[in-house]
Amino acid sequence: MTWQALTSAPNILGESPFWHPAEQHLYWVDIGQRLICRCNVFMGTVQTWAMPSEPGCLAPAQGGGLVIALRDGVYLARDWGGPLQRLAQMDYPIATTRANDGKCDPHGRFWVGTYYEPRDLPLAALYCVDARGSAAVQVSCMLRESQVANGLAWSPDGKTLYWADTGSHVVHAWDWNGAHNTLSRQRVFAQFPAKPVGWQPGQPGYGGRPDGATVDSAGNYWVAMYEGARVLQFSPAGELLADIPTPAQCPTMPCFGGDDLRTLYLTTARQKRPADELEIYPRSGCVFSMRVAVPGLPVNFFRSGVA
Numbered sequence: 001m002t003w004q005a006l007t008s009a010p011n012i013l014g015e016s017p018f019w020h021p022a023e024q025h026l027y028w029v030d031i032g033q034r035l036i037c038r039c040n041v042f043m044g045t046v047q048t049w050a051m052p053s054e055p056g057c058l059a060p061a062q063g064g065g066l067v068i069a070l071r072d073g074v075y076l077a078r079d080w081g082g083p084l085q086r087l088a089q090m091d092y093p094i095a096t097t098r099a100n101d102g103k104c105d106p107h108g109r110f111w112v113g114t115y116y117e118p119r120d121l122p123l124a125a126l127y128c129v130d131a132r133g134s135a136a137v138q139v140s141c142m143l144r145e146s147q148v149a150n151g152l153a154w155s156p157d158g159k160t161l162y163w164a165d166t167g168s169h170v171v172h173a174w175d176w177n178g179a180h181n182t183l184s185r186q187r188v189f190a191q192f193p194a195k196p197v198g199w200q201p202g203q204p205g206y207g208g209r210p211d212g213a214t215v216d217s218a219g220n221y222w223v224a225m226y227e228g229a230r231v232l233q234f235s236p237a238g239e240l241l242a243d244i245p246t247p248a249q250c251p252t253m254p255c256f257g258g259d260d261l262r263t264l265y266l267t268t269a270r271q272k273r274p275a276d277e278l279e280i281y282p283r284s285g286c287v288f289s290m291r292v293a294v295p296g297l298p299v300n301f302f303r304s305g306v307a
Contacts, residue, residue: 003247003288007046010285014267016057018299019257026257028267029055049081056099059302067302069099069112074129088137090127101150101212106158107178108132108303113149119167124149131304151213151223162221164210169194171210189238201249201277212253216294224251248284249277256296264292
């Protein structure tokens with residue numbers, strides 16, 4: 001398996017990629033430059049859309065457009081470049097916290113994890129935004145006590161939810177009842193060693209920490225290991241199946257796309273990376289792709305009763 005560069009202009013902090021099956025475009029965000037990006041992968045052309053604050057994550061909306069989590073709330077955009085309609089606000093202080101990793105569940109709810117920027121206390125959380133009814137949008141805090149919310153994904157049967165706390169180097173799993181939107185039986189799915197004291201980029205002895213993730217059609221969990229220069233594939237039982245080197249020290253999130261969902265796309269970051277690391281990985285911040293054997297799952301669309 002070999003990575004190919006999809007983009008040539010690097011992002012500062014690329015995140016939250018998804019493949020739009022109707023448009024045949026790859027979408028993602030550049031949190032650092034406050035941009036939403038989309039690429040026609042056949043032409044190699046990239047369009048960008050500036051946001052008023054950092055976009056943490058996004059998902060396609062049923063009927064067209066996007067649902068977008070910005071620092072100060074969740075917005076609906078019916079058209080590319082069009083007006084942003086505010087749907088909801090989460091109960092966190094925007095001075096110290098922003099939206100981060102997120103996506104829609106199989107029922108069309110939009111889940112948004114947060115990033116507590118001081119990273120000295122577990123004050124990040126995971127929210128669920130339900131706009132399916134004609135009444136007011138419902139916002140529920142599903143999980144708390146995290147530093148950096150990441151790694152959100154669901155198993156193909158919709159019975160297991162995965163969520164990572166990057167700062168604690170751990171991925172947890174829960175039993176999920178999608179109809180009632182309840183979580184139970186929390187357990188550790190994967191635990192990774194902490195960063196050694198004094199470790200510097202380019203040195204051995206550190207494999208990174210779990211960032212964004214996705215699940216394939218066989219139920220395998222694929223997670224980007226930030227600062228580890230690799231993507232890991234785990235079986236549903238937590239067995240390590242593959243350890244894939246990446247062309248950037250800081251991969252951020254994989255997703256599946258293409259007509260057969262057998263192209264693995266990967267966003268990466270170059271934010272605050274040292275110059276000697278960028279000499280080794282000059283394409284850090286670009287989006288990459290590779291072909292894989294097992295297809296992924298199609299993206300879940302946001303469902304909204306909001307006019």
